[in-house]
Amino acid sequence: MIGFDLKEKLKELTLAGKKMPAEYFDLGVAAWLLDPDKKQYLDQSLSPQELYKILTVKLKENGLEKVFYEIEMPLLRVLTEMESRGIAVDAGQLKKIKKELDKELEVLVVAIYKSAGKEFNINSPKQLGEILFDVLGIKPRGKTKTGGRSTKAESLEEIKEVHPVVPLILKYREFFKLLSTYVSPLHDLAVASKDGRIRTTFLQTGTATGRLSSENPNLQNIPTGGGYGKRIRGAFIPAPKHSFLSVDYSQIELRVLATVAGDSKMIEAFQNDQDIHKITAANVFNVALEEVTPEMRYAAKTLNFGVIYGMGPQAFARSAGLSFERARQFIDEYFNDFSGVKLWQDKLIEKAKQTGYVENLNGRKRWLPYIASYSERYAAEARRMAINMPIQGLAADIIKLAMVAVKKEMPDIGLILSIHDELVFEVPDAMLKEVLARVKEIMEGVYKLSVPLKADVATGKSWGEIS
DNA sequence: AACCTCACG
DNA sequence: ACGTACGTGAGGTTC
Numbered sequence: 001m002i003g004f005d006l007k008e009k010l011k012e013l014t015l016a017g018k019k020m021p022a023e024y025f026d027l028g029v030a031a032w033l034l035d036p037d038k039k040q041y042l043d044q045s046l047s048p049q050e051l052y053k054i055l056t057v058k059l060k061e062n063g064l065e066k067v068f069y070e071i072e073m074p075l076l077r078v079l080t081e082m083e084s085r086g087i088a089v090d091a092g093q094l095k096k097i098k099k100e101l102d103k104e105l106e107v108l109v110v111a112i113y114k115s116a117g118k119e120f121n122i123n124s125p126k127q128l129g130e131i132l133f134d135v136l137g138i139k140p141r142g143k144t145k146t147g148g149r150s151t152k153a154e155s156l157e158e159i160k161e162v163h164p165v166v167p168l169i170l171k172y173r174e175f176f177k178l179l180s181t182y183v184s185p186l187h188d189l190a191v192a193s194k195d196g197r198i199r200t201t202f203l204q205t206g207t208a209t210g211r212l213s214s215e216n217p218n219l220q221n222i223p224t225g226g227g228y229g230k231r232i233r234g235a236f237i238p239a240p241k242h243s244f245l246s247v248d249y250s251q252i253e254l255r256v257l258a259t260v261a262g263d264s265k266m267i268e269a270f271q272n273d274q275d276i277h278k279i280t281a282a283n284v285f286n287v288a289l290e291e292v293t294p295e296m297r298y299a300a301k302t303l304n305f306g307v308i309y310g311m312g313p314q315a316f317a318r319s320a321g322l323s324f325e326r327a328r329q330f331i332d333e334y335f336n337d338f339s340g341v342k343l344w345q346d347k348l349i350e351k352a353k354q355t356g357y358v359e360n361l362n363g364r365k366r367w368l369p370y371i372a373s374y375s376e377r378y379a380a381e382a383r384r385m386a387i388n389m390p391i392q393g394l395a396a397d398i399i400k401l402a403m404v405a406v407k408k409e410m411p412d413i414g415l416i417l418s419i420h421d422e423l424v425f426e427v428p429d430a431m432l433k434e435v436l437a438r439v440k441e442i443m444e445g446v447y448k449l450s451v452p453l454k455a456d457v458a459t460g461k462s463w464g465e466i467s
Numbered sequence: 468a469a470c471c472t473c474a475c476g
Numbered sequence: 477a478c479g480t481a482c483g484t485g486a487g488g489t490t491c
Contacts, residue, residue: 121488121489123487123488123489124471124489125470125471125472125488125489126489126490127489143478143479144470144471144472145470145479146469146471147478148470148471150471150472151471151472152471152472153472153473173472173473174473176487177472177473177474177487178474180486180488181473181486181487185487203485207483207484208483209482209483209484211476211483211484212484213483213485214484215484215485215486216485217485217486218474218475218484218485220474220475220476220484220485221473221475221476221484221485221486222474222475223474223475224474224475229474248476253476253482305481305482307481308481308482309481309482309483310481310482311480311481311482312480312481313480314479314480314481315480315481316481317480318480318481377478377479377480380480384481384482385483387481388482388483389482389483391482392476392482392483395476396483419476420476420483420484421476468490468491469490469491470488470489470490470491471487471488471489471490472486472487472488472489473485473486473487474484474485474486474487475483475484475485476482476484
């Protein structure tokens with residue numbers, strides 16, 4: 001079977017009680033692999049057959065056959081099934097949360113108007129800025145992208161003590177976000193659903209790195225923290241006599257970094273199952289492991305994540321609360337200690353400049369035309385993308401392979417969600433123990449890195465109480 | 468449609 | 477002078 005959007009066609013087939021074809025070739029996915037930022041290969045007005053001919057050749061030429069035939073096409077039917085299955089949501093629970101948030105917001109609105117001495121649209125950053133910075137005379141801290149005065153939480157945090165309205169705004173923002181983005185829409189979807197389950201669409205060609213994304217509703221960014229956040233997750237429930245099983249890869253991106261960079265120190269740390277951030281701290285601060293303080297560990301953790309994102313000293317200084325000079329020293333020290341990482345980055349950038357693209361270990365590509373830009377800003381942006389893609393992209397391959405492998409061995413286990421480094425299953429209680437052990441094994445064994453892959457398992461009777 | 472903000476990994 | 481970490485989707489306001 002050859003065509004576009006085969007996920008939709010396969011769903012229709014299943015719904016009609018027909019058998020899925022054993023093999024299929026999705027033209028959209030092929031085009032996306034060839035250029036994940038643009039999908040330029042579909043721009044021509046060719047027939048599916050003609051496109052198929054061109055794309056099969058192009059996939060081969062670009063070294064993308066493995067990713068296409070062994071990862072993306074097998075994944076297509078897994079996604080099809082996940083979307084069809086959906087996830088049960090407790091509408092009653094959401095309605096209760098909705099009522100509580102409505103009440104909280106009503107109180108906050110009154111308090112904010114009184115404190116500001118004026119009524120205005122709190123949801124309008126423009127009007128909010130006028131109140132805070134013109135009417136109340138507070139000095140603005142951050143700037144927006146286009147030079148405006150920022151009212152984002154991070155900026156407001158800095159002026160929390162300056163005027164009593166600020167903390168009220170922050171609370172209002174938090175609650176309004178939860179209500180408008182999650183509680184209300186999810187509630188409405190649950191009520192409209194005939195079987196009490198809601199269904200997302202997984203976008204297989206939605207990202208530049210190879211990750212999946214999720215839309216209508218996006219189930220990959222459901223709140224995790226806070227009282228209400230936990231309760232929102234609590235409204236996601238397994239079918240009767242089932243439990244949720246959540247398995248998440250522990251530090252998969254750092255393990256991928258250790259592998260692709262071939263950094264001996266980092267590899268050793270993971271092979272010995274050591275606390276990577278603590279090891280990093282001991283190295284960067286030049287102290288013994290026992291002398292690492294929580295502050296040092298925190299800075300090291302920020303540094304480790306920063307490296308994955310291609311962070312510079314400015315950004316590190318900001319997020320770690322250090323001076324620019326200190327931040328620069330720490331980064332230098334980091335690359336000194338983990339010289340494999342530095343070497344890998346430099347080689348990667350050099351190759352990207354020469355070829356115009358980067359690729360991960362499986363040959364997944366991302367084209368970066370701006371890597372050669374004369375604008376230092378655009379070039380720097382492209383360099384960060386270059387550093388991140390092989391890491392994020394291999395981690396994405398690994399979880400995709402895990403999805404396929406688990407469903408191949410246990411086709412009847414309900415895979416519910418895939419959230420970048422975590423899979424959520426809905427498993428009959430009677431089978432929970434065996435499935436849990438086996439899924440962990442499969443996920444840890446699905447791809448060989450230079451370091452072990454580690455997966456943490458947790459179960460629960462709602463998504464909120466998984467432990 | 469652009470902008471701002473904010474939820475997630 | 478300025479911006480200032482990677483990848484997403486969605487809700488609101490404003491133009």
